[in-house]
Amino acid sequence: MWNIDQIYSWRNNLVDKFKNIKLEIQYNGANYYGWQKQRNHISVQEVLQKKLTQLLKENIEVIGCSRTDSKVHALKYVCNFKSKTNIPCEKIKYALNPLLPDDIVVLDSIEVDEMFHSRYSCVGKTYVYKILSREVRPVFGREGIYHYKDYLCVDKMKVAAKYFIGKHDFNAFKSSGSSVKTTIRTIQSINIIKKQQEITIEVTGDGFLYNMVRIIVGTLIQVGINKIEPEYIQTILKNKDRKLAGPTAPAEGLYLKEIYFSKKDLL
Amino acid sequence: MWNIDQIYSWRNNLVDKFKNIKLEIQYNGANYYGWQKQRNHISVQEVLQKKLTQLLKENIEVIGCSRTDSKVHALKYVCNFKSKTNIPCEKIKYALNPLLPDDIVVLDSIEVDEMFHSRYSCVGKTYVYKILSREVRPVFGREGIYHYKDYLCVDKMKVAAKYFIGKHDFNAFKSSGSSVKTTIRTIQSINIIKKQQEITIEVTGDGFLYNMVRIIVGTLIQVGINKIEPEYIQTILKNKDRKLAGPTAPAEGLYLKEIYFSKKDLL
Incomplete structure (x- = not known):
């Protein structure tokens, strides 16, 4: 299936030789309104594009x-992005890092096949959610951990987690405000x-709905405090009703940890 | 041996019933000039004393x-501190934590024997030093880790570490500016x-000289980058010369982790 980005890439290659450059980056999201560029709010994509445009003297998307x-x-x-730059791709990280703010860093920059597309080529992801489980508030890394005061029974949470594994309709674990063709995903x-x-x-799946990981975590916490039984996860999945699942856990505890571009790595 | 604090405690007990209250606290030191109260610079001790004085309506030292x-x-x-308060000691943490800034928290508050003295009763400590060993700079917890760009051979550092174990004269691992009776310590x-x-x-010892852990870490780093051989630690210890040891590693990587009040726990 051809999509607009691929057609654009193919057209560009006819006009001139574009390189397709993949970046692996790490960022502390505390000060950003997420990845995606948007009006009136600062995003990681916007900062990265601005600095790449400045460095490479081309308009970078x-x-x-x-x-x-x-x-x-x-x-x-x-x-990833397309560029006509003469800078060797693996050197881009050294040139870009000093231009970026303290909370974004490029781990690696390499040239990839022209068909590689960060979104469409991705076959799975691992997210990790961090909870500080203690009575008193944290003093270290407060912006990167969710502090939960009450006792959480991890053994019960582990039992509940098993019910999520496999291919399910995760409609109950999706916030409204996103339109997707299907709410079926595999964990x-x-x-x-x-x-x-x-x-x-740590949650690994082939794809995630809007807020899905955070609602799964919020529901596991309900199990951990004995508000629902582990087996109740089956009922929530079956009823597909967002109201039955737990609250959306706060964003600050969530980290995108790994991206898979081959089904072999995912399994 | 009687010291001034003990005499003071004994006198206070004659006058009125003072409780001796022990606090276990945790703090992020990034914004403080250390524990000890001093002129013109903010310290953890000063903040804690001020808030305890406010809470207990007594002058607290x-x-x-x-x-x-x-x-x-x-x-x-x-x-620890002496107080005539009627607040049950174990409740003090709940009353004090909301008054303290985000980077200081009380983990526990309990009444202890009147002879307990946080400094004189202490028989050993464990410090931990954290290094982020990678080419690119950190984006998480930058104020709590020392970023080291060059490759460190951990196996060599482990060999070197063994030479520090035991009772030695650590004069070469002491910054000037402190006066101590003896520079002999046991690791x-x-x-x-x-x-x-x-x-x-992680370094455990019966006591540490000024900057001792940071100089040990700085010297282990010299071993890790192959600037000195592990066996050279013996020469440094023997010569007792600060100039032979490595540089003092930066403060931001260092954490006081554990305090021992019984020799049994230390061994």
Whole structure:
């Protein structure tokens, strides 16, 4: 299936030799309204495009692997752009990093096949959600962890997590405000680890609906405080009703951790 | 041996019933000139005393377990003070935390024996030093980690660490500007762990000279970049010459992690 970006890429290649350059970046989302460029609000995409345009002296449009919500972080985010630059691709990171603000950094820059598209080539993602589970508030990394005061039973949360695995209709785990063709998604794994006072919930899937990870986490927390039983996850999935699931967990605990471009890596 | 604090405590107890209250606190040191109260610079001790005085409506003097340097953090710091308060000691943390700034928190407050003294009763400490070992700069928790760009050979650092274990004269690992009776200290253990891009160096000892942990870390880094061989640690210790040791590693990577009040816990 041809899409507009691919047609555009093909046309550009007829006119002149464009390189397709992939960036792996990391960002602290605390000060951004997510990845996607928008009016009146600062986004990671806007900052990156502005700095690439300044560096390469071309008008650069960056394609991202995912919209991330306002304040959500990325341990690894993949994006790509077309450029006629003569700078060797692997050197772009060294030239770009000093121009970027402290909370965005390029981990890697490489030339990729012209058909590579950060969004359409992506076959899966891993998100990680961090909870500080203790009575008193945090003093370190407050913008990157969700502080939860009440006791959470991690064993019960682990039992509940198993019900999400597999191919399901996740309509109950989607915030309104996004239009998608289908609400069916496959979750490969959910790993919950407690280390001292920090609980991490790692979710891998082929795709995620709007706020899906945060609603899954919010629902697992309801299990952790004994408000719902682990088995109730089945009922929520079956009824497809957002009102049955837990609240959307806050954005500051969420990190995009890994992006998969091959089904082999995802499984 | 009686010291001035103990005599003071004894006298106070004759006059009226004072409680000896121990606090376990955690603080992010980024915005403080260390623990110790001083003129013209904000310290953790000053903030804590001011808030305790406000809460308890008595003039409170807090005794800390250790001076920590400017910008150094504490995962667990122990201090104590005398008070005639009627507030149950274990409730003080709930009353005090809302008064404290975001970067200081009380983990626990309990009444202890009147002879307990945070500094004199302390028989050992564990410090942890965090290094982000990667080419590109950090975007998360920049104020709590030391970013080191060049490759560090952790295996060599582990070999070097062993030479510090035991009772030695650590004169070469002391910054000038402090007067101590003896520069002999005992190090119980040094554990170096690499997890992805983060290296943590955990040092446990019966006491530490001024900047001792940071100079040990700075010297281990010299080993990690092959500037000195692990065996050279023996020469530095033997010569007792500060100039032979590595530079003092920056304060932002250092955390006081544990305080021991019983020799049994230390070993």
